[in-house]
Amino acid sequence: MFGLIGKMRAAPGKRAELIAILGESTEAMPGCLSYIVAEDTSEANAIWITEVWNNEASHKASLQLPTVQAAIAKARPIIAGFDMSVKTNPVSGVLQT
Numbered sequence: 001m002f003g004l005i006g007k008m009r010a011a012p013g014k015r016a017e018l019i020a021i022l023g024e025s026t027e028a029m030p031g032c033l034s035y036i037v038a039e040d041t042s043e044a045n046a047i048w049i050t051e052v053w054n055n056e057a058s059h060k061a062s063l064q065l066p067t068v069q070a071a072i073a074k075a076r077p078i079i080a081g082f083d084m085s086v087k088t089n090p091v092s093g094v095l096q097t
Contacts, residue, residue, distance in 0.1 A: 001033070002056040003088035010045045014078040019047060021078075025071030031058025034095055045080065052090050 010018040019037050026035045033052040040046035053059045062068055 001090040002053045002059055003090045004049070004051045004059070004085060005088060006049050006085035007040070007083040008047050008049060009043075009080040009083060010047065011078045011080045012045055015039065015045050015047060018075055018078050021071050021075045022047075022049070025065075025067045027067075029058075029062045029065065029068070031055065032062065046083070052093075052095075 008018070019039070022037050026032070029035070031054040033054060034050070035052075036050045038048045038050070040048060051059065053062075063072075
């Protein structure tokens with residue numbers, strides 16, 4: 001498996017809008033086992049994105065999907081920056097639907 005955890009900052013007052021945009025593009029991403037967007041509880045404009053994929057190639061391929069490309073284009077103007085991103089190797093956990 002392949003995982004990513006990243007912190008993104010929205011433009012002031014645009015966090016909810018950014019979360020909505022990210023949520024629109026997460027359906028039907030082949031190989032995506034989990035895609036979680038969470039509000040940072042200590043920083044009003046920050047969000048955390050946690051992703052688990054069956055492999056890194058699936059993640060890279062998802063970036064070419066038309067829905068993901070459209071979300072990136074829509075979100076770009078309200079993204080203030082990326083604070084950090086780390087690759088992980090998921091080895092255990094529970095996925096409940």
